Amino acid sequence: MKGILYTGGELTDLVxxxxxxxxxxxxxxxxxxxxxxxxxxxxxxxxxxxxxxxxHAAWQGDAAFWRTYDEVQETDIPFAQDCVGNQFLLRGDAVLFLDTETGELADLEVDFKHFLFGVEKFPLDALGMEPLRGFQQRGGALQPGELLSLYPPLCIAATDQKPRVKPQSVAERLAWLADFYRQIKDLPSGQRIHLKPSQD
Incomplete structure (x- = not known):
């Protein structure tokens, strides 16, 4: 893997x-x-x-994804995430992709090994790294423990507004996404919504 910013220390959660x-x-x-x-x-x-x-925090903690997202099962293992907080889950041997804005779950039709192969070969496409690439081109850099916040959210068909991109702590970003998902999950597709300006 390229561009390594952080590696975990020793295994301390043996359970x-x-x-x-x-x-x-x-x-x-x-x-x-x-x-x-x-x-x-x-x-x-x-x-x-x-x-x-x-x-453990992502899988069994108070903010575990199965507690929020209807399609996620308690046994799904949220082993990874992309730069904006979308999740990669293991269900059996299958890798699933969770869109954390909409709660939609997609089977990537690969196992863990082939997921890593795909990421290694085509990181931009496999990881949806366009927002990160743009952020870097403007001189930005993510730190370990940060994700990119996109506003307005990508699932909203905003007329001509490009999302504002800024770094945010992992906890804050995932909490914001979970809250947004709860508010929109029962709305019909195409529903008009009014977004309050985000607090900077």
């Missing part, structure tokens, strides 16, 4: 580690999670701290 499939255990033994592609991919580790890197 979560024991529940993982053997191939994910093997990966985490090599490096206990990683932030790679300059923030384009974050694979979580089996750690207690920092919380933003903890697989």
């Amino acid at each position: 979560s580690f024991a529940r993982l499939p053997s191939y994910l255990q093997a990966f985490l033994r090599e490096q206990n999670g990683v932030v790679a592609y300059f923030g384009g991919l974050h694979i979580r580790g089996c750690v207690s701290e920092p919380a933003w890197h903890s697989l």
Whole structure:
């Protein structure tokens, strides 16, 4: 993997580690999670701290994805996320993609090994890194523990408004996405909505 910003330290959450499939255990033994592609991919580790890197927090914590998103099952393992906070989940051996704005779940039709191959070969496409690329071209850089905030959200067909992009802590970004999803999940497609200006 290229552009590595962070690697997890030693395995400190052995309870979560024991529940993982053997191939994910093997990966985490090599490096206990990683932030790679300059923030384009974050694979979580089996750690207690920092919380933003903890697989347990994302999987079983108070803000676990299955507690918020209707399509996510408690057994789905949220092993990774992209630069804006969309999630990659393991369900059995299948890698699923969770759009954290809309809650839509898509089967990527690859296993973990082939997911990593695809990311390695085509990181821009596999990880939807266009917002990060634009942010970098304007001199921005993501730090470990940060995601990109996009406003207005991508799922909204704004007339001609390009999203404002800024770094935000992982916890704040994921909380904002979860709140947004709760507000829109029962609206029909094409519904007009009014966005209050975001607080900077």
